[in-house]
Amino acid sequence: MNKTAMKCRPLRADAVRNREKILAAAATVFARRGLDATLDEVALEAGVGVGTVYRRFPDKDTLIGALFENAVDEIATLALSAYEAENSWDGLVWFLEEALQRQCANRGLRDIVVGTPYARERMESVKCRIAPAIALLIERAQRDGYLRGDVVGADFAVLEMMISSLSCMTDKVSPDLWRRYLTIVLDGLVVKRDKPTVLAQDLDESMADETLRMKTQHFLRVP
Template identity: 50%
Template sequence: MSRRTVPAPPPGDAPPRPLRADAERNRRRIIAAAQQVFARRGLDVTLDDIAHHAGVGVGTIYRRFANREELIEAIFDTEIQRVIGIAEEALTHEDPWDGLVHFFTMSSQDFADDRGLREVLMVGTHGKDRVAAARERLSPAVGAVMERAQRDGSLRGDIEVTDFPLIQIMLGAATQLTHAVSPDLWQRYLTLILDSLRTSREAPTPLPHRALSQEEFDRATP
């Protein structure tokens, strides 16, 4: 009686082959270059721009990523998870207001440093399924931080979770406008915003950054 031959599994069922060392180096170089370009210029850049920054041909990018959206997905899923982690960390603060300030400050720093992250979260028109799912997880995390401070009575009760992205858009506009002359100026306006969100305080919070001089203002504005 002849032994039956078990057919080999179809190619689609085989585990993915690990990338060759040079291919993996190129992938890491592309990811690093894309992170830098997106952070500085936002998401409306081309794969040619990223290839030039990475020092590779655009064909090398297309061998790893079918289009720009796949590259955005590969980068910003992890970035959004970090912002969610900041919200979860804020919930561990004993004082709910301190937790809210921690969340606003740390996330605003991330958004100030990374224009692409700000756009992928606040505009919501880039990225695919993983990024969309991460965005959906962020909203309840932010809501939990805000609701905790409202229950404590320290955050005014008429603030909604949808106010958070609009506040970040305002801070982002100030950051983009003044980055060349005063990259940390957003901290001044975040402090003013947080003072307006608190239900009561003994005195205004000292501003952590001076205002622009007239000369700086003229340089920053068209």
């Protein structure tokens, strides 16, 4: 009697296309400008009217939810994957780098993780899943003698916020600058070291002394 189309007929073909355009545009706009971005901006980017956006997604919150459901989960998963690494320090570094990379490249994601108005409860559940995973990473790295003994799980969350909010200030000018300060922080966390701290994507060239001097000074507009 009732097919799978319980809720009346399916979307018209053009409506489906527009829905995709809206999601893609929203991803772009929120990544670039954070959750403050207007749905008018999303509509513009998508090349549709605001009305169309609001017909597909009843409000801004729903759209944000649809977009970031996965991205946030993904970060929680990273912490678990990091535990697979043979070397516990490498696992920790890898986790921080991966998590930060996502947050620094996506201001909307950062807003959620840091807890801007729109987010809050959205993070609660993730925190609960992520916290134990990080605790494991820390415990192992401390047992292996890599990580300072006085570090606790919440420190990592704080350090992540710290670096991603830094990146918010610098990313217009130099989107990779945060990596430099992550290495400095890591050097402050490590006890013994087999080899110097090097990020997977540490671009020796672009992080070279002279380039950095230019980038940072450009950022600060120091003459």
